[in-house]
Amino acid sequence: MESMFWDYKEKVAFDKEKAGKVVLAETAHSRTTLWCLLPGQHIHPHVHAGDHIWVVLEGTGDFLSNAAPRSLEPGMVVVAPAGQPHGIDNSGSEGLVFVSVSAG
Numbered sequence: 001m002e003s004m005f006w007d008y009k010e011k012v013a014f015d016k017e018k019a020g021k022v023v024l025a026e027t028a029h030s031r032t033t034l035w036c037l038l039p040g041q042h043i044h045p046h047v048h049a050g051d052h053i054w055v056v057l058e059g060t061g062d063f064l065s066n067a068a069p070r071s072l073e074p075g076m077v078v079v080a081p082a083g084q085p086h087g088i089d090n091s092g093s094e095g096l097v098f099v100s101v102s103a104g
Contacts, residue, residue, distance in 0.1 A: 001027060008057060014038050014095055024099075031102045037061070037090040045087035050104020052086060054078040059096035062089045072098075 004025050011034050013020045020036035035043070037059075045064045056076045062069035063078055064087035072078070072088070080086035082104060090096040 008034055008097070008099065012036050012058075012095075012097055019043055029103060031100075033100045033102070035088075035096075035098050035100055037088070037096040039090050039093055039095075041096075042089040043087045045085040047083055047085050048102065048104075050082050050102055052078075052080040053101045053103070054080070054086075054088075055099045055101075057097045057099065059090060059094045060092035061096045062091050063087075064089055 006024060011022050011024065013022050014036045016038065019041050022034040022036070024032040024034055042064070054077070056072050056074050058074055060071065060073050063072050065085050069089070078086070088096070088098070
């Protein structure tokens with residue numbers, strides 16, 4: 001498999017019904033997804049067997065876990081280790097776009 005490259009702005013896809021999910025790549029050891037949430041949309045906290053890394057590209061929101069919500073903004077990186085609940089809420093007034101890398 002060769003290296004892959006994208007301009008994420010060309011892949012942004014919001015969905016009025018639910019959080020937009022654009023799978024960018026799947027390899028033997030990871031999945032890279034672009035998530036696009038409109039204001040008020042969320043991903044409920046959930047757990048996975050592998051680690052998750054999120055990079056916020058646009059918008060603002062709240063990281064949801066067992067602890068108090070944590071504010072997120074562009075440029076922030078979140079690492080959710082395997083088995084840790086993680087979710088997100090677009091509590092802002094604009095679209096929230098982030099990349100999720102799932103490993104394991």
